[in-house]
Amino acid sequence: MGNYRHKLKGVGCRELEGRDSRSLEEDREKMVQEMRKTTPNLAYIDDSMNATCALRRQEIVEEEPPVAEMRIIKEFTRLMSMDINKFYEGLDSHLHKLLQLFRLKRFEEVQEMTSLMESLDKDASNQRKRVAALQGLPWYMKENPSTLMKRCEPTDPEEDVIKGMVIGILLVSEDVKGPLSYSDVAIVIEEKIVVRHLGDVPNAFVNLMGLLYMLNLDYPKDLKYTFEMISACSWESGPRCALPGSTL
Known part of the structure; x- marks a missing residue:
């Protein structure tokens, strides 16, 4: 059961993450601010990336939006704070x-x-x-x-x-x-x-x-x-x- 719960958490199970869309966006904004610092906390950024990516994937799985209609470039920039180009x-x-x-x-x-x-x-x-x-x-x-x-x-x-x-x-x-x-x-x-x-x-x-x-x-x-x-x-x-x- 422990292994099963770990896998569920890895794909963004909300019950195990304890976060919703609002807290996900708050974490993302905090992560962006941290990355702008001269000496960012890399451990914090890594943990935040893992959490936000997992929850974003769960959102995609649940809502099943057509991938072809997703604005890939804009979404990549939002998640990674980097220009995909x-x-x-x-x-x-x-x-x-x-x-x-x-x-x-x-x-x-x-x-x-x-x-x-x-x-x-x-x-x-x-x-x-x-x-x-x-x-x-x-x-x-x-x-x-x-x-x-x-x-x-x-x-x-x-x-x-x-x-x-x-x-x-x-x-x-x-x-x-x-x-x-x-x-x-x-x-x-x-x-x-x-x-x-x-x-x-x-x-x-x-x-x-x-x-x-x-x-x-x-x-x-x-x-x-x-x-x-x-x-x-x-x-x-x-x-x-x-x-x-x-x-x-």
Whole structure:
């Protein structure tokens, strides 16, 4: 029973948390004020984050609002006191080094990585570099992205393609062999498309990371290091984010 109560508390059971929506908002405001201090109490912030995220997830479960209608960017900013678009700023600061590492000899036998690099040789715009960095990172971290990013043609039954997909991105393209060009990009959670028409892969990752924080979801176990690296490089850019095998 103790273990069961612990699990209920972890997902925001109000009887065990002893808090309602009003107290949740009060805690959030106190946390924001604490974070603005020169020397914030990190232990207090950590405890507050755990409590508010758990209760926010319970609110979502109970009210069942359509995830596609949730204002992901605004909600992420409200919860984290951080602009979600810093994702791009942090990612861009690491693009050059990442792509250099992807071109190392040991990746020449990885066909997916080779295709990404060849695409950049044809069009090296910053947007395409972002896509290549995000799609190539799982291979660099020695993790298989097949469960994270799945491709299909517009005529393929989407429910069959996303079957078994817990967390991921669906890439719809007329040419499934084309690594960087898509007619639709969607986010999948628990075998359901929750947000679509995201336009491109970087935008899909921004929204996916925002949803993971908002819903207090764990990173996929088979892509744990990839997501940790994406989070570190995108929102914690600087000397602390040293890539394995790099000299950042």
